[in-house]
Amino acid sequence: MIYDVLISAGHEGRPASCARFPQHHCNLGAAGERAWTPVVADAAAKILRSHGVSVVRLPADFSGRYQVDAAIYIHFDGSDPPCGSRASVGYPNKNDAVAAQAWRTLYQGYWPFGFQPDNFTTSLHQYYAYKQVVARDANLVLELGEITCPAQHAWLAPRLQWEGALLAYYLSALIKKGNVPKP
Numbered sequence: 001m002i003y004d005v006l007i008s009a010g011h012e013g014r015p016a017s018c019a020r021f022p023q024h025h026c027n028l029g030a031a032g033e034r035a036w037t038p039v040v041a042d043a044a045a046k047i048l049r050s051h052g053v054s055v056v057r058l059p060a061d062f063s064g065r066y067q068v069d070a071a072i073y074i075h076f077d078g079s080d081p082p083c084g085s086r087a088s089v090g091y092p093n094k095n096d097a098v099a100a101q102a103w104r105t106l107y108q109g110y111w112p113f114g115f116q117p118d119n120f121t122t123s124l125h126q127y128y129a130y131k132q133v134v135a136r137d138a139n140l141v142l143e144l145g146e147i148t149c150p151a152q153h154a155w156l157a158p159r160l161q162w163e164g165a166l167l168a169y170y171l172s173a174l175i176k177k178g179n180v181p182k183p
């Protein structure tokens with residue numbers, strides 16, 4: 001299936017979808033994460049579509065294979081003890097690093113808590129959905145911050161719609177389609 005952009009909301013649809021995808025290990029995410037990822041994903045998808053960009057908006061687990069210009073899987077990190085993490089980016093291929101750098105540069109202009117190194121966990125580097133997606137410009141897991149850290153949670157909570165708008169701008173600029181303005 002061919003689209004301009006694929007947007008998956010991390011952990012969305014679980015645990016109901018877990019039985020159909022036992023190979024995905026059914027990680028339910030950090031406390032509160034499953035409520036937030038669809039809000040950001042929906043906001044980004046709505047804006048991109050309103051600018052003529054075709055979007056396939058998926059939950060955590062999905063069947064089939066996709067060919068897109070860019071794919072993002074939206075997450076918020078968790079840490080025990082809290083505040084041991086920050087935002088981060090994961091990707092499978094060396095050429096995704098260019099798009100990852102562009103996202104960090106953009107997000108850093110607003111996000112005050114910094115980034116972990118790219119691919120700092122196995123699940124970032126070997127995310128289960130990468131193998132279902134061929135992405136021309138970017139195939140990225142985006143951890144937008146650590147939801148279990150009170151200071152990061154407080155910064156993120158009122159900005160979920162804005163996160164979606166920033167992602168729509170980023171994706172539009174990346175694939176050079178839609179001319180979505182900066183929020």
Ligand SMILES: [Zn+2]
Nearest residue numbers: 010029075076
């Ligand atoms: Zn997650």
